[in-house]
Each structure stands twice: as C-alpha cells, then as structure tokens.
Amino acid sequence: MTTLYLYAIFNGLVLGAAIFLVAAGLTLAFGIMKIFNFAHGAFFMIGAYVAYAVAGQEASSLPLFLAAAFIAALVVGAIGVVTDLAIFRRLGNVPHEYTLMAAFGIMLFCTGAARIAFGQSVHAIYPPQAIGGFSEIGLPVSHYGLFIIAAGIVTFLALEIGLNRIWFGKLIFAVARDPWMADVVGLRVQRLKLASVAISFALAGLAGGILVANQSLSLDLGHSYLLLAFCAVIVGGLGSIRGAFIASVIFGLAESLNSVMLPTMPGIGSYALLIILVLIRPQGIYPELSQ
Amino acid sequence: MRTNRRQFVGGALSAAALTGLPMPAIAQGGPIRIGCITSLVGGYSQFGEAHARGMQIAADMVNAQGGINGRQIEIIVRDDGLKPEIGVATARELAADGVHIFAGVLSSGVALALGGVMEELGSVFINAASHGNNLTHQDFRKNYFRVTDYSAMRIGAGSQLMADRYPDALRWGSISPDNEVGRSVIETAGHWLPKAYQSTHGAQVELLETSWVKFGATNYRNEIARLVSQGIDGLIVGLGGTDEVTFLQQAGQFGLTRQVKAIYTSGSEFQSAAALKARTPENYWSGFHWYYGAYKDNPLAQELIKIFRDKGYGDHPDGFVGMAHSAVFAVAAALRTGAGETAAELVPALEGLTFDSVKGPITLRAEDHQAICDVNYALLAGASNADGWEAVDFARIDGTPFAGAPTPGTALAFN
Numbered sequence: 001m002t003t004l005y006l007y008a009i010f011n012g013l014v015l016g017a018a019i020f021l022v023a024a025g026l027t028l029a030f031g032i033m034k035i036f037n038f039a040h041g042a043f044f045m046i047g048a049y050v051a052y053a054v055a056g057q058e059a060s061s062l063p064l065f066l067a068a069a070f071i072a073a074l075v076v077g078a079i080g081v082v083t084d085l086a087i088f089r090r091l092g093n094v095p096h097e098y099t100l101m102a103a104f105g106i107m108l109f110c111t112g113a114a115r116i117a118f119g120q121s122v123h124a125i126y127p128p129q130a131i132g133g134f135s136e137i138g139l140p141v142s143h144y145g146l147f148i149i150a151a152g153i154v155t156f157l158a159l160e161i162g163l164n165r166i167w168f169g170k171l172i173f174a175v176a177r178d179p180w181m182a183d184v185v186g187l188r189v190q191r192l193k194l195a196s197v198a199i200s201f202a203l204a205g206l207a208g209g210i211l212v213a214n215q216s217l218s219l220d221l222g223h224s225y226l227l228l229a230f231c232a233v234i235v236g237g238l239g240s241i242r243g244a245f246i247a248s249v250i251f252g253l254a255e256s257l258n259s260v261m262l263p264t265m266p267g268i269g270s271y272a273l274l275i276i277l278v279l280i281r282p283q284g285i286y287p288e289l290s291q
Numbered sequence: 292m293r294t295n296r297r298q299f300v301g302g303a304l305s306a307a308a309l310t311g312l313p314m315p316a317i318a319q320g321g322p323i324r325i326g327c328i329t330s331l332v333g334g335y336s337q338f339g340e341a342h343a344r345g346m347q348i349a350a351d352m353v354n355a356q357g358g359i360n361g362r363q364i365e366i367i368v369r370d371d372g373l374k375p376e377i378g379v380a381t382a383r384e385l386a387a388d389g390v391h392i393f394a395g396v397l398s399s400g401v402a403l404a405l406g407g408v409m410e411e412l413g414s415v416f417i418n419a420a421s422h423g424n425n426l427t428h429q430d431f432r433k434n435y436f437r438v439t440d441y442s443a444m445r446i447g448a449g450s451q452l453m454a455d456r457y458p459d460a461l462r463w464g465s466i467s468p469d470n471e472v473g474r475s476v477i478e479t480a481g482h483w484l485p486k487a488y489q490s491t492h493g494a495q496v497e498l499l500e501t502s503w504v505k506f507g508a509t510n511y512r513n514e515i516a517r518l519v520s521q522g523i524d525g526l527i528v529g530l531g532g533t534d535e536v537t538f539l540q541q542a543g544q545f546g547l548t549r550q551v552k553a554i555y556t557s558g559s560e561f562q563s564a565a566a567l568k569a570r571t572p573e574n575y576w577s578g579f580h581w582y583y584g585a586y587k588d589n590p591l592a593q594e595l596i597k598i599f600r601d602k603g604y605g606d607h608p609d610g611f612v613g614m615a616h617s618a619v620f621a622v623a624a625a626l627r628t629g630a631g632e633t634a635a636e637l638v639p640a641l642e643g644l645t646f647d648s649v650k651g652p653i654t655l656r657a658e659d660h661q662a663i664c665d666v667n668y669a670l671l672a673g674a675s676n677a678d679g680w681e682a683v684d685f686a687r688i689d690g691t692p693f694a695g696a697p698t699p700g701t702a703l704a705f706n
Binding site: 003004007008011014015018057111112115120121122123124126132134139140142144145214215216218219220221223224225255256259260263264265266267 | 332333334335336337340469500502503504505507508509510512513514516517519520532533534536537539540541544545562565566567568570
C-alpha cells in the first residue's frame with residue numbers, strides 16, 4: 001500500500017508538471033492581455049499535432065523529439081501573433097466579454113481547422129527510446145515521466161528568471177501593469193505586447209510537443225488538461241507564474257492521490273480542493289500580474 | 292364583395308395551413324425524412340461521421356430500389372456535441388420542421404435524454420450505438436428502439452468467448468469509467484465471467500476490485516500499477532474511444548498488456564488498433580457493433596462494404612456504419628408494412644419487427660424494443676501492412692442467451 005501511495009505521489013508530480021506546462025501560457029496571456037484565453041487548449045492541441053507531423057508516431061531520437069516540440073512552439077507562436085493582430089488587438093478597447101466570446105470562437109475555428117488539416121483519427125504517440133523506458137526501484141519510475149517533471153521545472157525557472165531578473169521580462173511586466181505609463185516613458189507597448197502574446201501561445205505549442213506522447217492524440221486533447229490548467233491559474237493567482245506552478249503541483253497530487261484514496265469517486269478531489277482553496281484564498285496564492 | 296370559387300379554395304387552404312390541420316395528400320408526396328443525430332465534432336467525430344455515412348448509404352440503397360411506396364428517404368444530419376441538451380434541442384428543432392423519425396446517437400446520456408422527449412414530440416428514435424443497460428430496462432421509453440446489442444449482450448458474449456479461448460485465465464482485473472455504460476460493463480462481467488468459466492470448465496474465476504476512472508482522463512498510471520500488482524491473468528476494459536487508446540498506450544509502456552493472457556473490451560471497434568498499430572497488445576479482443584469480416588456470407592453486408600469502399604471512405608467499414616445502416620433498414624421495413632411516419636403508427640410496426648440487416652435478421656423485441664442479434668468480436672494485432680494492424684480472428688456469437696428477459700421499467704436483474 002505504501003508503494004502505491006509513493007507511486008501516486010510520483011504520478012501526481014508528473015501530472016502537476018503537465019498541468020503547469022499548459023497553465024504557464026494561460027496565466028501569462030491573462031497577465032498581459034487580461035483575458036481568459038479559452039482557445040489555449042486548442043492551440044495546445046495544434047502544437048501536439050505539429051510535433052506529431054514532424055517526428056511521427058515514435059521519434060527516432062531525443063533531439064528529434066525536442067526539435068519537434070520547439071517547432072510546434074514556433075508554429076503556434078506564429079499563429080498567436082496572427083490571432084492577436086487579427087482579433088485580440090482589435091478588441092482591446094471593448095468590454096472583456098467580447099474578447100471571451102472571440103476566444104471561444106477561435107477555439108471552435110482551431111478545432112475545425114485541425115480536423116481538416118490532420119483528420120479525425122486518434123493516434124498513440126510514443127516517446128523516443130532514450131526516455132521511453134522505466135526504472136524499477138521498488139516502484140516503476142517512468143523516464144518519460146521524469147522528463148515531463150524536468151520540462152515543467154525548466155519552463156518554470158525560465159519564466160520566473162526571465163520575467164523577474166532579465167531586462168526584457170521587466171519591460172513585459174511594466175506593460176502588463178500599466179500600459180499607459182509604459183507608453184509615456186517611451187516603451188513600444190504594442191510591440192512588447194505582441195512579443196508577450198507570441199511567448200504565451202508558443203508555450204501552448206511547446207506543451208503540446210512535450211506532452212504529445214503522454215496520452216492519445218485526438219481533437220479532444222485540448223479539453224483534457226484545460227480544466228485543471230484553469231483551476232491552477234485561478235488558485236495560483238491570475239497572471240502569476242509562480243502561483244500557477246505551485247497550484248499545478250497541488251492539483252496534480254490531488255488528482256493522483258484521489259485515485260488511491262477515493263478509488264470509487266474518480267476526479268472529485270480536484271474540484272473539492274478548488275472550492276476549498278478559492279474560499280480560503282480567493283485572491284489566489286500569488287496574485288502578481290493581476291494587481 | 293362576392294367571393295368566387297378560386298378565392299374560396301385559396302382562403303380555405305391558407306386557413307388550413309395556419310391552423311395546422313394535417314394535409315396528408317401533400318405531406319405524403321415528399322420524401323421520408325430521417326434525422327441523423329450524432330457527434331460530429333471532437334474525439335468521437337469519426338464514429339459520428341460513420342453514422343452519417345451508414346445512414347446515407349442505406350437511404351441510397353432503398354431509394355435505388357424505388358424508395359418506400361414510391362417515396363424517397365432523405366437523411367438530415369445534425370451534431371449533438373455529445374451533450375444531452377444539444378441532442379434534445381436538435382430533435383426539437385427538426386421536429387418543428389416536420390421530422391419525426393430520428394436515428395443515430397453515440398452517447399448513452401444523449402440517448403436517454405432523446406428517448407425521454409420522443410413521446411412529447413410524437414416521434415420515434417432508433418438508437419444505433421449507445422450501450423447502457425438502463426436504456427431498454429429501467430429507463431425504457433415507449434418511442435425508443437435500439438438496433439444494436441448492448442452491454443449485457445456484448446460483455447456476456449465476450450465473457451463466454453474468453454472462457455472458450457483462455458481456459459487458464461482465472462484471475463481477472465477490470466478498469467472502467469465511472470458512468471452508466473462503465474457500470475453496466477462491470478455489472479455484466481461480474482455475472483457472466485464466473486458463470487461462463489464454471490459452465491465451460493468447472494473452474495472458479497476470481498474477479499478483483501475494479502479500477503474506476505473519470506471519463507476523459509489522461510493519466511491511468513496509478514490504475515495500471517494497481518492492476519500490475521494484482522497479478523491478473525485477464526483484463527476487462529470498459530473504457531472507450533480516446534480513453535481506451537490512452538489506457539492501452541500507457542499499459543503497454545508499463546508491461547501490463549504483456550503480463551495478461553487476454554484482454555476484452557466493450558468496444559472501440561478498430562480505433563485502438565488503428566492508433567496503437569504495431570504496439571497493439573497481444574490477445575486483444577475488441578468488441579464491435581458489427582465486424583464486417585464476419586459476414587462474408589451476407590449479401591447485404593457485402594453490398595455495403597463495396598459501396599463504402601467505392602465512395603473512398605476507406606477499407607474498413609466499422610460497426611457504426613453497419614448499425615446506422617440497420618437503423619434506416621428497420622424504419623424502411625416498418626414503413627413497408629403500411630405504417631405511416633407518425634409515432635402512433637411506427638411504434639407498433641417496429642415492435643416485434645424482424646428485418647434483414649448487414650448482421651442478418653435482427654428482431655426488435657416487442658416488450659423492451661431491444662435488438663436481438665449477433666454479438667461480434669475481433670482479435671486485432673499489430674501488422675507490417677499499410678494499416679499497421681490486422682484482424683487475425685473473429686467471433687460471431689448469438690446474442691440471444693445474453694440478452695436477458697425483457698423488463699421494461701425495471702433494472703436488469705442477473706440470475
């Protein structure tokens with residue numbers, strides 16, 4: 001029984017890292033654009049399909065698998081730029097509700113476009129051999145699971161350091177918090193916003209490329225992590241990378257331990273936790289960019 | 292002002308139209324319209340598309356033979372989004388437009404909701420896929436018919452198949468979604484699997500605690516670890532669609548599928564093998580609404596396969612094509628008895644009806660409107676062909692013994 005609990009904790013960390021990979025772009029988009037991007041899951045799904053198109057069912061090597069994930073990030077980032085210029089920027093001066101509706105429409109459009117481009121078959125994708133096995137150390141530790149955890153930590157550190165310690169990150173913070181003042185002091189607000197949007201969309205594509213081998217690939221993939229990612233963004237504090245990371249780990253562990261502690265009530269743990277955490281701390285763990 | 296005869300007839304016709312009086316002579320001259328309600332968006336859309344194709348092929352076949360009493364069949368396809376409320380809204384919209392025959396639907400939840408409003412809409416619903424035991428038992432509705440087998444039949448027949456083929460598999464584990472169909476699957480296996488091994492080999496089967504999972508989960512590793520630790524010989528998979536693919540994908544990575552001697556599923560047809568390709572587990576029996584390879588002796592099946600391939604839909608028509616086709620053939624057979632399109636006439640005509648289908652004769656049981664038909668399984672495996680998989684064996688099992696007694700309005704009881 002102890003082994004099952006330890007294994008559930010390991011799986012919870014894998015799931016937490018996966019949730020964070022999706023939530024990172026979502027919370028960044030909220031911090032900068034001040035919208036809940038419902039289309040984020042669809043862009044995550046497109047990223048996974050792009051990676052599959054590049055690397056196939058089983059990438060022949062780890063570098064190819066990583067290259068496919070970065071190509072997915074570039075492609076989805078580029079789509080994000082087009083989406084921002086064509087839609088979100090035009091809705092910058094109207095109430096947020098219109099932007100939400102636009103995001104919902106983009107999600108439907110992306111799903112339809114993916115269906116036309118990639119078909120509606122379901123695919124099973126496998127990690128490359130280098131990370132495809134597992135080690136038996138009393139419990140089976142998946143190398144791909146360790147890779148996902150590492151990818152989540154690296155992404156978190158890159159964003160945390162990039163946004164808080166590097167000049168470019170500080171400019172993005174400035175634009176996100178007070179675009180008017182940023183404009184007054186001579187920053188190119190629209191260009192910085194566009195770069196931030198590209199990064200947030202690219203994160204969705206990167207998550208799709210990294211997680212493509214974690215579950216089946218289908219047109220429904222976008223929904224699979226999105227709900228938990230939204231939960232992590234809300235509990236973490238809208239717009240906070242650090243909060244999203246902590247909340248993602250909490251929800252990953254809750255979801256995983258739920259299947260061991262309450263096996264006849266799958267999935268209930270996360271939602272119960274969401275209610276409790278929102279009641280206790282409605283402003284979120286780290287309400288940074290939303291301030 | 293005097294009214295002439297032309298004005299009088301025009302006024303009378305307008306009044307009749309405005310007051311909604313039936314105008315049988317005009318209505319019966321048009322096509323017989325059947326609403327195909329199914330899921331056309333998302334991960335289950337390939338099954339929904341199969342529904343639409345199967346129904347259209349059936350309509351074309353009936354129309355090519357002169358239609359029904361000279362009238363053509365027209366298929367109107369609508370998406371239900373796999374959601375009950377959308378399915379019901381779609382049915383209401385079509386009913387308001389004069390459509391009173393519906394067919395298709397993948398989800399048991401949508402089927403339950405549609406069955407519930409059919410009487411109010413004066414319509415009939417022919418379900419071509421949903422598997423829940425409840426639909427023809429405790430949640431039975433008068434205007435609901437099911438032309439395919441259901442969990443009790445599918446898993447009952449599958450359990451007997453396992454007993455016949457794998458006499459040494461005596462310790463069984465199971466994984467299933469926490470929903471109506473998932474519970475139907477496990478309940479049925481809990482009854483039939485021990486019974487089948489006892490009657491066939493005099494052996495005792497041990498059924499271990501089921502791993503319940505939520506619908507649409509992405510991570511089954513905890514459940515897989517539990518199943519591995521249970522030391523099972525055989526595995527019952529109640530998942531479906533993308534969930535089944537994800538589970539088998541992860542189970543393969545952790546060696547579970549190599550540990551067990553046999554796996555049988557409620558039915559994702561070709562989908563899991565088509566996704567897993569070379570990594571399709573050994574001894575993986577997939578349940579089918581209709582497995583086309585089992586009906587080489589059926590001319591209707593052969594005609595459907597030919598049309599399907601000629602239209603460029605692929606080489607492997609699945610059971611969703613076959614059962615949607617059967618739904619239209621059931622309606623056509625009922626209408627040929629002289630029944631009208633209204634529920635009042637069509638329901639009695641369908642009750643107890645035996646009609647020819649791609650599965651051979653199917654009887655819609657009069658009491659609970661459940662199809663009594665064959666149950667199909669195919670043993671799928673990875674292959675080095677263009678598909679990446681192949682069917683290496685199949686089973687065509689008479690579903691009658693597993694259908695249970697009709698108990699409309701009462702839950703299915705296993706004795």
